[in-house]
Amino acid sequence: MPASSPDLQTEPNPDRVVDATPVQTISAVICTRNRGQRLALALESLVKQTGIDPSRAEVIVVDNNSTDDTRQVAESFRSRMPFHYVIVPEPAVGLSNARNRGLDVASGDVVAFLDDDAIAADSWLAAHFAAYSFAANVGGVMGRILPEWESPRPDWLDPLLEPYLTIVDYGDDAFVLERKGLTPAGANMSFRRKAVQSVGGFDPVFGFGGTLGIPHEETELARRLRRQGWMLVYWPDAWVRHAVSAERLTWRWFRRRIFLQGRGDYYLDLKHDGLLRILKRLAFVVVLRGMVFGLVSLVDFARGDTAHAARRAAVTLYSWGYVSCLRDTCRLLKNRSCGLK
Template structure:
């Protein structure tokens, strides 16, 4: 049986309690588990909640104060503390399903993948816009390019914690803007690691009111694009020409689908994504999205 560290980075989020309660209900499948919580606040604000829920978990809990306001610092603190055969990341605004970890590990063992992604299923409230819920704009799934997954995300992943992957760390320069997870997994695949997918390893994420807006989706897609553009190699003029063509195509499709509330928005968000890639290729500075300290 494997030794697995389940890592949760947190920043002033009471929903962490629900995340930990869901971890307590996991089917461990005989594996040896430990939960690592990295608190990214200036002060150890999550410690009382973690101590309160420690007894609800059947496995050891390691609390780390990893200040401040930079998600890469917290993620790297988890990597530094991990000593299992695998480590898993899940966000502090999500709940895992009982079979989540079993599905990730089974896929990793069957495929020998360096990392395995699972789906993040958005849960919309009753007052969310109808087009948003029907189009499911917030769920997270891996992107396949020519049948392979080139990069990943940390909201639902299992990583094989062995050489050479143990040497990878999250870029602190991206710890406030986001995109640190994309860059991390590009490093992993650059070392020859394959990324697998376990569709049964489901994590659920409620969509709060402040994220249930088109403006939030636009900001998120723009940032995704900027990260990918920043990491693109090869000829800059060629990349800009290709991305420019994609922007034009998506804008045309937005116009052609103007009467469809879902397709129109989906095409516009694709255009925004490619606009972000264009800016990333040009080296435009990303905005701050994480760790706003009062």
């Protein structure tokens, strides 16, 4: 992750507060699809939660059209879960669809999302709940996400590539996420339920498995929340361990993931910043940087510096992903309309 932190802003701006009533209850939502074994570990971590009154919390499992034993695994925790426990189906495949289903079912003032391949700390729910006392207009929380390596870390994995593995660790102090690029990460995040619902929930265009198969459903939502005056914070006490599978530690997986990051950023810019932003990035940032870094990465690789080669190749792959959407830009020039929700 980037080494620098955004400027701190601990005092809410009264002019921008939106329905910032104190939170009383919290819902934990796990969206899952065909990961029965992993789901069991995630649910086990919720069974062990401490520091939270059971009457103030609930756990919701959203089964996103699984074909394995996911439903049976979820049912096996019904008698053990110390909180109100709900299992609901969401037949429309896509992470945003599943998250929206969880929001619809949730009754908590706060909705905390835990990935089905993550294991929550014992105080995870209590920490997310406490984060909303940081300031009156906290609307969303980024928790700390530590890696659970399933195989040895490869030599070429530069620390700057860790965000693609959803590793989030900005240290031990809470702070406001002021920079646009710093937003809650899906494996461990929470939001005020009414705040999210007031801006329309998650956009199904974004999110893996969704309309376009691109990331950024949480980033796109964060932009709308900020526009409405909600504060987003980093809260390290709300931490989880997130599985990093052997598959994700291959360059083949990284190539595809970084390429999709570029495509996701394109559609994010398209929706929120418009055509001028697209053209500026294409002309001066994406294409030029992609070409230069691609050439330099070849030199690094020839010298045996695999970590630097991978980092610079990532810039090129990202650029290719962004530029691959050029056809959409051409269509915009012709039609003068965006077509995104």
